[in-house]
Amino acid sequence: MNKRSSIVSNLDWISVLLYLILVSIGWINIYAAVYNDAHQSIFDLSQNYGKQLMWIGVSILIAIIILIIDSNFFRLFAYPIYAFMLLVLISVIFLGKEVNGAKAWIQIGSFSLQASEFGKFATALALSKFLSSGKRNLSTLKDLFQSFLIIFLPAVIILLQKDTGSAMVYSVFILTLYREGLSGNWLIIAFFAALFFILALLINTLYIIATIILIIALIYWRWKAVRRYKMILLAIIIASSAYITSVDFAVNHILEPHQRIRVQVLLGLKQDIYGAGYNVNQSKIAIGSGGLSGKGFLNGTQTKFDFVPEQSTDFIFCTIGEEWGFLGASFLILVFLSLFYRLLFLAERQRTEFSKIYGYSVAGILFFHFAINISMTIGLFPIVGIPLPFISYGGSSLMSFTILLFIFLKQDAQRFDTI
Amino acid sequence: MYHKDKFTNRRYTLLGIFTIVALILLIRLAYLQLYDDSYLLSAENNVVRKEIIFPNRGLIYDRNDSLLVYNDAIYDLMVIPRNIHTLDTLRFCRLLHITRDDFQKKIKKAKKYSTYKASVFLAQLTKDEYAYIQEELFKYPGFFVRQRALRKYTAPIASHILGYIGEVNEREIKKSSYYKPGDFIGKSGLERRYEKLLRGKRGIHYSLVDVHNREQGSYQEGKYDTLAVQGHTLQLTLDKSLQAYGELLMQNKIGSITAIEPSTGEILALISSPSYDPNLLVGRIRSKNYKALSRDSLRPLINRAVSGYYPPGSTFKLLQAAIGLQEKTITPATSFTCQGPNSVPIKCTHFHKSPLRLDEAIQQSCNSYFWKVFKSILDNRHSYANTREAYSRWLQYVYGFGLGHRFNTDIPFEKKGNIPGPAYFDKIYGKGHWNALTVRSISIGQGEILVTPLQLANMAAVIANKGFYYPPHFLRKIDHKPDTNFRGKIYSGIAPENFEPVLKGMREVFESEHGTARWYKIPGLSVGGKTGTVQNPHGEDHSIFVAIAPLENPKIAISVIVENAGFGSTWAAPIATLMIEKYLQDSITRRPLQKRIIEGNLLNRMKKK
Numbered sequence A: 001m002n003k004r005s006s007i008v009s010n011l012d013w014i015s016v017l018l019y020l021i022l023v024s025i026g027w028i029n030i031y032a033a034v035y036n037d038a039h040q041s042i043f044d045l046s047q048n049y050g051k052q053l054m055w056i057g058v059s060i061l062i063a064i065i066i067l068i069i070d071s072n073f074f075r076l077f078a079y080p081i082y083a084f085m086l087l088v089l090i091s092v093i094f095l096g097k098e099v100n101g102a103k104a105w106i107q108i109g110s111f112s113l114q115a116s117e118f119g120k121f122a123t124a125l126a127l128s129k130f131l132s133s134g135k136r137n138l139s140t141l142k143d144l145f146q147s148f149l150i151i152f153l154p155a156v157i158i159l160l161q162k163d164t165g166s167a168m169v170y171s172v173f174i175l176t177l178y179r180e181g182l183s184g185n186w187l188i189i190a191f192f193a194a195l196f197f198i199l200a201l202l203i204n205t206l207y208i209i210a211t212i213i214l215i216i217a218l219i220y221w222r223w224k225a226v227r228r229y230k231m232i233l234l235a236i237i238i239a240s241s242a243y244i245t246s247v248d249f250a251v252n253h254i255l256e257p258h259q260r261i262r263v264q265v266l267l268g269l270k271q272d273i274y275g276a277g278y279n280v281n282q283s284k285i286a287i288g289s290g291g292l293s294g295k296g297f298l299n300g301t302q303t304k305f306d307f308v309p310e311q312s313t314d315f316i317f318c319t320i321g322e323e324w325g326f327l328g329a330s331f332l333i334l335v336f337l338s339l340f341y342r343l344l345f346l347a348e349r350q351r352t353e354f355s356k357i358y359g360y361s362v363a364g365i366l367f368f369h370f371a372i373n374i375s376m377t378i379g380l381f382p383i384v385g386i387p388l389p390f391i392s393y394g395g396s397s398l399m400s401f402t403i404l405l406f407i408f409l410k411q412d413a414q415r416f417d418t419i
Numbered sequence B: 001m002y003h004k005d006k007f008t009n010r011r012y013t014l015l016g017i018f019t020i021v022a023l024i025l026l027i028r029l030a031y032l033q034l035y036d037d038s039y040l041l042s043a044e045n046n047v048v049r050k051e052i053i054f055p056n057r058g059l060i061y062d063r064n065d066s067l068l069v070y071n072d073a074i075y076d077l078m079v080i081p082r083n084i085h086t087l088d089t090l091r092f093c094r095l096l097h098i099t100r101d102d103f104q105k106k107i108k109k110a111k112k113y114s115t116y117k118a119s120v121f122l123a124q125l126t127k128d129e130y131a132y133i134q135e136e137l138f139k140y141p142g143f144f145v146r147q148r149a150l151r152k153y154t155a156p157i158a159s160h161i162l163g164y165i166g167e168v169n170e171r172e173i174k175k176s177s178y179y180k181p182g183d184f185i186g187k188s189g190l191e192r193r194y195e196k197l198l199r200g201k202r203g204i205h206y207s208l209v210d211v212h213n214r215e216q217g218s219y220q221e222g223k224y225d226t227l228a229v230q231g232h233t234l235q236l237t238l239d240k241s242l243q244a245y246g247e248l249l250m251q252n253k254i255g256s257i258t259a260i261e262p263s264t265g266e267i268l269a270l271i272s273s274p275s276y277d278p279n280l281l282v283g284r285i286r287s288k289n290y291k292a293l294s295r296d297s298l299r300p301l302i303n304r305a306v307s308g309y310y311p312p313g314s315t316f317k318l319l320q321a322a323i324g325l326q327e328k329t330i331t332p333a334t335s336f337t338c339q340g341p342n343s344v345p346i347k348c349t350h351f352h353k354s355p356l357r358l359d360e361a362i363q364q365s366c367n368s369y370f371w372k373v374f375k376s377i378l379d380n381r382h383s384y385a386n387t388r389e390a391y392s393r394w395l396q397y398v399y400g401f402g403l404g405h406r407f408n409t410d411i412p413f414e415k416k417g418n419i420p421g422p423a424y425f426d427k428i429y430g431k432g433h434w435n436a437l438t439v440r441s442i443s444i445g446q447g448e449i450l451v452t453p454l455q456l457a458n459m460a461a462v463i464a465n466k467g468f469y470y471p472p473h474f475l476r477k478i479d480h481k482p483d484t485n486f487r488g489k490i491y492s493g494i495a496p497e498n499f500e501p502v503l504k505g506m507r508e509v510f511e512s513e514h515g516t517a518r519w520y521k522i523p524g525l526s527v528g529g530k531t532g533t534v535q536n537p538h539g540e541d542h543s544i545f546v547a548i549a550p551l552e553n554p555k556i557a558i559s560v561i562v563e564n565a566g567f568g569s570t571w572a573a574p575i576a577t578l579m580i581e582k583y584l585q586d587s588i589t590r591r592p593l594q595k596r597i598i599e600g601n602l603l604n605r606m607k608k609k
């Protein structure tokens, strides 16, 4: 009795409220995206909004179950859960159902679940468990290597399922590692590696290398303090030039033609058969036409036609941008930002390493999805097809994000139960 | 114990990253939604309309590059219910010549499909109807016209071969991801067989339309447009004028004509009568006409030339002769006696001299002679242990003439006929309990043996080629380049010299004073032929004729079957010779004969039964 009431009073209701706001925004816009005059019952299971209503119910039920389960459960079973999810991911490669070219779905009755969605919280659990047990030091090669192993094992399996977008999500754990002591240089290197990778494919490599040399020379000339590190500056030039050339070489000479096209499509250099370029443009038109206050609920014209693909899943932000305008879209961004702030705040007040690290992972995963998904709908990032957390249509993603979040909220609610 | 770790301050870096990214997104949104009004313009004042450009189907020509099938534009009036504003229903109905009720019904149907996707409001308007509506259409936002193409035929011929096109049904859409509702697909005949070659490739055109639904130009300079590609041009093996002539000769008769070029297997003409005008199965009138045709008791939709089953009758004797020679159970000089109507076990209905030689037997179509040939083949105990084995060998030769199986080329609705195997007789009479006598009716092409007129013509082609054939087919060229399919020679297993006596007999059918087709000689042309008459339980006998011409260098092998026409020599033989004359000499000298055939009406004979 006492325990139940302590959960209710200790639960972070601000996070729960933000969660509920996001889920509601999601459902309303899924309804708008697939709305037509013919189907009007909101419980219509033949329509996405009807199904989503059911998934919301299931997710809330899952959230309640997680809040009732002992908080130690997830810490104690972090590795078995992780191992189990790896097995599921591997088996999907062989037994899974193919949807849009990715073999990542398990068929259960008339519903399909995307296995890779559930790999995220399992990996977050395993990484938290690993980093919180014993005295780990991420500046030692051994601990660093083991951490990377935990992160990239599921990512590689998901890549084998040909689901590049979902695999990319795992790179966000670098933020968690950074918080836990990974050298900040890694963050900078990762940033530049990604930047150069994209640049190498977009622009002639010689221009990039020339620019790098120019910038370094400028720094050297203007910044006298730097002059002591001649060798380091030289090393940077050589390393980045070598990296850029090898990316260029790998893409143009080592990759098979169809793989190369995948990369180019990913970067928006080539149009794929579904016309990725066309989609982005339509998506931008839909959002751009929203103006300041939008066209109003159910009044979007661009998203009503089949101009914008995957309207209720990956491109749900289009409907929001078109029908609610800049005000609605920025409200959504601010709600997300509030949730991220809140999660960082909660993470820092944890009393165990495990729950703190897990909290950072939750925030990181949600942030990555948020940033990439919105970026691709407004033309800042190539289309990779990952959902907007709590908003996009889809049972797998809603359930997995709910599990991810509520495991943390449960840890937080019991932070005073010292072990 | 909870304690601050030494990296606590790093949370500010993370906070910073989150904030900066969110800011970037907000700035980008502000740019798109507040600053850059090009997107506003393109979405609010103009709506992008996605238009499917339907490709023209491939044209179809005859072997002399004379056009058979082409396309004719029609127009569908489309509607997007959501875009309808300020509709003066009364005026609109008057414009379209429809009633108010019709209008309500159609709108309801369109709305049921989708309020924001285009659907057909009024299908297949003609060019004139379209021209009339077009000028007013801009007053009715929500409506627009989509151009499509229907098939047109330059002559009312070859409907059984060409087939027709129609809108795809659900099953066809499910089967192939290419098709979308409203697409046309080949439903039968060569239109169906060569659908993939003929259909072409759809294009997409994105255009900007204003609130009045008027096109404002292409979207993004056509960056996302794809061009429609016309289907391939096909050249058929058919000779258009020969086909037309054959259909004329066969009018008011039931039956078929099949003509093949022996040196290639190309089908020159394939006529099934009664026929119908292919233009009847086009567009809006199709379903009504189809219903009427399918109810016609003469069954004009059936292609008798490839799916009608007939006993080959006496024409089968040609094949018996060649097999007997090949098996060496007879020689060209072998003579047999004939007792005319008193012959056993098969009566001979023809009055002629006795005994007689092989070529004479062909010329006179002597039943007794070929019964004895058949018996000699099955009773050949030098080469075969029993009847069954001998029959099996005989069967191989028959198959070698293209009988008993499909050619599996590109002939629509082709059937395989029926040549009973030894297993069939085992079942009926018991294994080891049947012999030449039991299956004697086969010797003269009666009994269980059934062939299609196409197979009969091919059999004549084998004789013309002295031992082989190319599988009969319709496709000659794709885009003016010769098609390379169906070019494999198939051998019958009978040596060329064994056809000489057969050809001699066939020549005598025309040239001997007793020949069964002696009245139909074509001046200046050497023709070989064979009559056949097969009993028909439903009325008068069917008249059959096969022929080859010119004998020195055969250019045409032909089979003619006229149902309920009596003796082969009265109807089938003259029709065959007129066809040959038309094809080889292009003009008919025997006008009275032609007149008799064209005016002959045999349809009432069937109803008499």
Ligand SMILES: [Zn+2]
Binding pocket: B338, B339, B340, B348, B349, B350, B352, B365, B366, B367, B368, B369
């Ligand atoms: Zn006789």
